Amino acid sequence: MADRDRRIAPAVVQVRGARVHNLKNVSVDIPLGRLVGIAGVSGSGKSSLALGTLYAEGSRRYLDALSTYTRRRIGQTARATVDEVLHVPAALALRQRPGIPGVHSTFGTSTELLNYLRLMFSRLGSHQCPHCGAHVPPSMDVALMVPTTCLECGEEFFGPGAEDLAFNSGGACPTCGGTGIVRTVDESTLVPDESKTIDEGAVLPWGSLMWDLMKQVCGAMGVRTNVPFCELTPEERDIVFHGPAEKKHILYHAKKGDNFAELDFTYYNAVYTVENALAKAKDEKGLARVARFLREDTCPDCGGTRLSERARGPVIDGMNLGDAAHMTLDELAAWAPTVPDLMPEYMREMAKSIVGETAEPISRLQQLGLGYLALDRASSTLSTGERQRVQLARAVRNRTCGVLYVLDEPSIGLHPANVEGLLGVMDDLLDDGNSVVVVDHDVRVLRHADHLVEMGPGSGAAGGSVIAQGSVAEVAASPASRIGPFLSGEAQVRVRNRCASDEVFSAGAIHLETGAIHTVRPLGVDIPRGRLTAVTGVSGSGKTTLVLESLVPGVAAFASGGAIPAHVLDVRADGIRRVNLIDATPIGANVRSTVGTYSGVLDDLRRAFARLTESKKRGLKAGDFSYNTGSLRCPTCDGTGQISLDVQFLPDVDIPCPDCNGTRYGRDAYGVRRPVEHAAARDGEADAVVGTEAFGCGGGTFASSAAVAAGAPDASGGFDEDISLPELLALTVDQARGKVSGLRKVEDKLGILHDLGLGYLTLGEATPALSGGEAQRLKLASELTRNQADALFVFDEPTIGLHPLDVEVLLRVLQRLIDNGATVVVIEHDLDMICNADYVIDMGPGGGEDGGRVVCAGTPEEVAACEASVTGRFIAEELA
Numbered sequence: 001m002a003d004r005d006r007r008i009a010p011a012v013v014q015v016r017g018a019r020v021h022n023l024k025n026v027s028v029d030i031p032l033g034r035l036v037g038i039a040g041v042s043g044s045g046k047s048s049l050a051l052g053t054l055y056a057e058g059s060r061r062y063l064d065a066l067s068t069y070t071r072r073r074i075g076q077t078a079r080a081t082v083d084e085v086l087h088v089p090a091a092l093a094l095r096q097r098p099g100i101p102g103v104h105s106t107f108g109t110s111t112e113l114l115n116y117l118r119l120m121f122s123r124l125g126s127h128q129c130p131h132c133g134a135h136v137p138p139s140m141d142v143a144l145m146v147p148t149t150c151l152e153c154g155e156e157f158f159g160p161g162a163e164d165l166a167f168n169s170g171g172a173c174p175t176c177g178g179t180g181i182v183r184t185v186d187e188s189t190l191v192p193d194e195s196k197t198i199d200e201g202a203v204l205p206w207g208s209l210m211w212d213l214m215k216q217v218c219g220a221m222g223v224r225t226n227v228p229f230c231e232l233t234p235e236e237r238d239i240v241f242h243g244p245a246e247k248k249h250i251l252y253h254a255k256k257g258d259n260f261a262e263l264d265f266t267y268y269n270a271v272y273t274v275e276n277a278l279a280k281a282k283d284e285k286g287l288a289r290v291a292r293f294l295r296e297d298t299c300p301d302c303g304g305t306r307l308s309e310r311a312r313g314p315v316i317d318g319m320n321l322g323d324a325a326h327m328t329l330d331e332l333a334a335w336a337p338t339v340p341d342l343m344p345e346y347m348r349e350m351a352k353s354i355v356g357e358t359a360e361p362i363s364r365l366q367q368l369g370l371g372y373l374a375l376d377r378a379s380s381t382l383s384t385g386e387r388q389r390v391q392l393a394r395a396v397r398n399r400t401c402g403v404l405y406v407l408d409e410p411s412i413g414l415h416p417a418n419v420e421g422l423l424g425v426m427d428d429l430l431d432d433g434n435s436v437v438v439v440d441h442d443v444r445v446l447r448h449a450d451h452l453v454e455m456g457p458g459s460g461a462a463g464g465s466v467i468a469q470g471s472v473a474e475v476a477a478s479p480a481s482r483i484g485p486f487l488s489g490e491a492q493v494r495v496r497n498r499c500a501s502d503e504v505f506s507a508g509a510i511h512l513e514t515g516a517i518h519t520v521r522p523l524g525v526d527i528p529r530g531r532l533t534a535v536t537g538v539s540g541s542g543k544t545t546l547v548l549e550s551l552v553p554g555v556a557a558f559a560s561g562g563a564i565p566a567h568v569l570d571v572r573a574d575g576i577r578r579v580n581l582i583d584a585t586p587i588g589a590n591v592r593s594t595v596g597t598y599s600g601v602l603d604d605l606r607r608a609f610a611r612l613t614e615s616k617k618r619g620l621k622a623g624d625f626s627y628n629t630g631s632l633r634c635p636t637c638d639g640t641g642q643i644s645l646d647v648q649f650l651p652d653v654d655i656p657c658p659d660c661n662g663t664r665y666g667r668d669a670y671g672v673r674r675p676v677e678h679a680a681a682r683d684g685e686a687d688a689v690v691g692t693e694a695f696g697c698g699g700g701t702f703a704s705s706a707a708v709a710a711g712a713p714d715a716s717g718g719f720d721e722d723i724s725l726p727e728l729l730a731l732t733v734d735q736a737r738g739k740v741s742g743l744r745k746v747e748d749k750l751g752i753l754h755d756l757g758l759g760y761l762t763l764g765e766a767t768p769a770l771s772g773g774e775a776q777r778l779k780l781a782s783e784l785t786r787n788q789a790d791a792l793f794v795f796d797e798p799t800i801g802l803h804p805l806d807v808e809v810l811l812r813v814l815q816r817l818i819d820n821g822a823t824v825v826v827i828e829h830d831l832d833m834i835c836n837a838d839y840v841i842d843m844g845p846g847g848g849e850d851g852g853r854v855v856c857a858g859t860p861e862e863v864a865a866c867e868a869s870v871t872g873r874f875i876a877e878e879l880a
């Protein structure tokens with residue numbers, strides 16, 4: 001006994017020999033019970049260590065303890081490539097991209113706050129007597145769920161329990177099934193082209209959702225099916241849309257041969273055809289086929305509250321549960337503490353204890369900057385950052401102990417003003433006895449860590465090592481550290497020469513006027529052409545609404561002459577012909593999309609290989625070199641590079657194809673080889689692209705440190721005699737640059753990928769596996785080869801996943817767009833990015849009802865000087 005008491009818990013997780021992805025045999029100790037920050041440039045191996053190794057091992061052990069059944073349902077985690085991970089506790093990861101929530105998920109359900117509200121209304125509300133309809137004031141009987149007697153009619157009844165108030169079970173509105181939305185047939189979509197006859201397929205749902213012979217039945221109903229639909233009489237039209245379900249005797253002519261059959265067939269009018277298909281739709285695919293004929297409206301019976309009439313019965317302070325759930329968190333925080341005083345004296349203590357339970361979770365969510373959200377807000381309309389913070393708040397609520405939390409960039413979407421709240425939540429997790437490992441770039445998050453591990457020095461093959469570790473002060477002082485200068489405040493990302501205030505609009509403006517939408521007020525804004533504009537503001541202030549819901553569709557409509565969204569009152573964007581929204585959503589859903597195909601490099605390479613004498617001799621065309629369809633692809637895996645193993649009792653496991661080793665090509669492809677010339681001569685030229693060109697309004701040079709050119713073109717490759725296509729695709733972008741001499745287009749495209757800081761990616765790498773930031777930059781790469789003078793580029797938080805040094809690379813690319821005449825707008829929280837902008841439009845001042853206005857607009861200095869701007873305060877600090 002005594003021995004066991006004296007045994008001390010291990011203080012560190014010992015990782016030994018980790019080789020996940022690019023990790024180079026990494027051995028590192030991660031202190032337990034501490035906040036550990038993992039830093040490093042993009043692609044250096046942070047996620048490979050935090051998620052691929054620590055979390056993978058921690059969760060695998062956790063899963064081993066679960067039943068086989070549960071494990072199968074969660075999905076198998078592969079064993080990490082690591083010699084040993086000792087003392088790793090059960091791990092939970094809060095991912096950058098939480099899954100898409102279902103129709104029954106709201107901010108209230110996902111935060112569990114709705115449970116407390118239901119409890120409040122079921123116990124503390126005045127109830128309606130089901131016999132005479134009289135309101136019975138709050139009473140202990142109801143609160144204790146025993147029968148109560150109606151003072152009006154004298155009958156006994158039970159108040160509804162908390163379950164009866166739940167829209168995802170007993171309290172669901174029967175009309176909409178607790179979704180708050182009803183889908184009705186949109187009749188205007190059923191016959192989109194009235195110049196067609198019914199025989200020609202004018203009535204779309206009969207063609208796509210029903211048997212074709214409904215046309216014939218319709219004819220038997222007395223409708224002319226061989227005249228254009230627009231010529232039908234109102235009576236005929238009515239039969240098409242709403243005709244009765246009569247049985248008709250028709251002669252059915254089979255398509256093939258001379259077979260006729262006599263059939264009795266019930267007429268399904270066009271509207272019913274859609275309703276019937278909707279009722280029968282079983283999966284996403286089925287729903288998608290019907291969706292084009294439907295319109296979504298707020299449920300008329302529950303008014304969108306999702307609640308049945310009975311569930312809306314209990315009332316507190318004149319409000320029912322639906323009304324209360326419609327309040328924002330901030331309003332709820334103010335209202336809830338007043339509830340006990342509304343109760344009869346003898347119920348106050350109980351009311352206080354019920355209401356008291358809500359205080360902590362509400363204030364936590366407020367700390368995380370989510371106070372502007374209403375509990376009834378559908379989770380599917382929340383942004384990624386908002387959903388992630390809900391997850392985080394919930395983790396704290398669960399009051400676990402001894403768990404290792406791995407957080408992947410929790411500062412996404414977080415205004416500088418809310419970073420403090422985030423740090424507070426992480427501290428709470430630690431106080432409960434957990435460990436927290438956080439991958440982030442925000443120096444304020446990193447400075448808060450007890451211990452830092454910095455990966456690097458470069459990306460991909462040029463990274464994968466621990467280059468510095470220790471306390472913040474130790475890493476800041478370490479000469480090997482690349483984040484150090486930013487931690488100490490010695491280095492700042494300042495790579496542009498910004499415009500002077502009076503020059504901002506010298507190249508013209510995009511003018512936008514919008515009406516009220518969501519909580520955003522009517523606005524008029526001018527966005528300078530040919531400049532970098534940052535739209536800033538706390539979460540919920542209206543940035544997304546302004547940029548993604550108004551500016552992008554408005555300018556797109558202006559450029560194409562299409563329909564302008566209803567809430568956009570005016571838009572003038574002379575000279576703008578294209579809008580490019582470059583977001584961080586993953587590229588491609590299957591393994592067939594690779595860096596090589598997406599960037600267009602593979603197309604050029606296929607043609608180049610087809611031009612070789614050896615190809616001509618073998619009769620190989622460019623198409624033969626495609627790993628998707630070509631004759632040279634690996635027959636075993638069909639060019640996917642992997643095969644699925646069907647392991648009994650376990651989910652299928654994908655493994656690299658044993659025949660081609662994941663290269664996707666068969667043996668023959670290696671026989672066609674292209675000469676490689678010495679590449680060393682080009683190294684200098686390649687780096688010059690990001691070196692010392694003049695940038696910005698008045699011209700100038702980059703002021704800060706060199707680019708993340710950790711993977712400069714590989715000079716050693718010059719001694720190879722020749723190379724095959726599969727070998728080329730196995731190289732990184734930077735390595736391949738030295739092996740494609742004479743292929744101008746390929747060199748250009750690879751050069752752009754390098755400039756974007758993507759030189760470490762392998763050409764054959766599947767794009768769905770890329771991180772959000774990598775995907776965003778790869779999308780941008782394909783844009784950089786086009787004309788940009790007539791384009792508006794819009795980025796939603798482009799700094800996600802970017803180290804300050806990566807931000808410099810990105811800024812250089814944006815500068816290149818601007819130099820070519822493009823107009824660039826970014827939604828941003830990153831102060832480095834904001835301080836490099838020519839123009840800042842600050843939304844706010846708060847979130848939700850407290851926001852939705854332009855607080856101020858101007859150069860960073862002008863916004864810094866604005867008293868009313870929260871963002872301005874942080875810009876001022878940063879510029880100081």
Ligand code: ADP
Binds near residue numbers: 040049460461769
């Ligand atoms: P970071 O988190 O620092 O941005 P990662 O750990 O995601 O870096 O990536 C490190 C290296 O491992 C990169 O070269 C990346 O392309 C590679 N990598 C990441 N995920 C995978 C994967 N699923 N398969 C193969 N390589 C990967």
Ligand code: ADP
Binds near residue numbers: 540542
């Ligand atoms: P930001 O991008 O600055 O975080 P948003 O433009 O997303 O702000 O949101 C502005 C306001 O509009 C917030 O109060 C938000 O809750 C509300 N809002 C945004 N999208 C929707 C939606 N689909 N339904 C209801 N309210 C919304």
Ligand code: ZN
Binds near residue numbers: 178303306
């Ligand atoms: Zn309803």
Ligand code: ZN
Binds near residue numbers: 642659660
């Ligand atoms: Zn294969």
